[in-house]
Amino acid sequence: MSGDGRAPSWAAGEPRVAHRDVQAIRGPLLVVGGVDGVGWDESAQVATEEGVRHGLVLELDGDQATVQVFEGTDGLVPGAIEVRFAGSPLRVPVGAGWLGRVCNGRGAPLDGGPPVTGDRLEPVAGWPMNPVDRDPPHEPVLTGVSAIDALTTLVRGQKLPIFSVAGLPHLALATQIAAQATSAGTRFRVVFAAMGLTHADIAYVRDRLEERTSSGELVLILNAADDPAIERILTPRLALTVAEHLAFDDGADVLVVLSDMTNYAEAVREVSAARREIPARRGYPGYLYSDLASLYERCGRVRDRDGSVTIVPVLTMPAGDITHPVPDLTGYITEGQIVLSPEIAARGVYPPVDTLGSLSRLMRHGAGARRTRDDHLDVAAQVLAALARARQSAALAELVGAAALGETDRSYLAYREELERELLDQGDAESRSLEETLDRAWTALATLPRQELTMLSPEMIRAHLELPDEGVDDA
Structure with a gap:
């Protein structure tokens, strides 16, 4: 059972031996001694007097395991904690049961409904996609936003980030894309994952996407700013696991919108500091590139299988610095960028897209004759x-x-x-056809x-x- 008395919507496998030797608590991390036969990314349950919290093994050193606790470690006292390792990676139920649901970053319902169930369990970390089996992205995903559809066309299977600055309407644009996007396929689904948003922003997202959520075409996974930061690391992985099943097993074209990836990177930096790792650029861990790549590279198309996963990550550039590690590394991994400009926003233009600073490297694969319109390119x-x-x-x-x-x-x-x-x-609620x-x-x-x-x-x-x-x- 979870701390609120309900079964969690994700599964950790059958817990095994209970360990009581908690040697240290550092931020969101527990250091458990006397462990044997435990592996990396293995899920765990942390039993307390108030209920069960859930965790994941981050590091192993001899007979010590470092466990990150998703619900945080507030109120935990060594000696009053019991940790059980599941013997398998963290897994989540997948299936069409996610459609139309609103959940938190761990998959627990926020809409008052029952826990999400599925046909089977899949690892939250996902499975590596064999490059040999990848099909090149092609065919457009139309967002209904003229600046994107005309000049930086999004293509099915592409990863195309939105670079913004604090104070610009990037969240409004992200929700507009999630509310309006379509593709030529008969089945189109959207997974919207919010990370580190204020409660006011979360209320806006839920209200703006209510129609598509209630129609059973959209999944909302929301992590608030006052939720444990460690949960922020799980949120995009959970969203992508749900999306991969909808795409490659159910044959749907799935658009995944991730906002805000800068908040995600801050959570990665916080956990890295708690692990006492040597920092790299601006305090971020040296593995930030591979960490971001483990998310972005989960999009694409698979040969001989229907469906696709398209990713639109949204991130704010601190002080508008495009050389900051988060946008810099994101630019290396992704296939272009949509840049929002304060100068254009000051002229009253929405969305304030800097069209000359924006680029979709795969646009020619999804636009032009037989795809959009002969004159498009x-x-x-x-x-x-x-x-x-x-x-x-x-x-x-x-x-x-x-x-x-x-x-x-x-x-x-x-x-x-x-x-x-x-x-x-x-308008932020105006959807335009490509012809218009x-x-x-x-x-x-x-x-x-x-x-x-x-x-x-x-x-x-x-x-x-x-x-x-x-x-x-x-x-």
């Missing part, structure tokens, strides 16, 4: 090229004044305003002189801007 390239020129014109205007600019430079300034108003700015998004891009491009549209064919220009034939050079 060309339009995206032209929009970005023109925006880069518009920034140069804006910088020149700051030096000499807008009145001193030539006609072409002024047209680029008008283009940037039209692009932000027509394409990039949209690309048509809005054409509307913005129409403000430029036709000779500036060098990345678009004359046929495309005639088809979408309705120009007379004599106005376009067919050479």
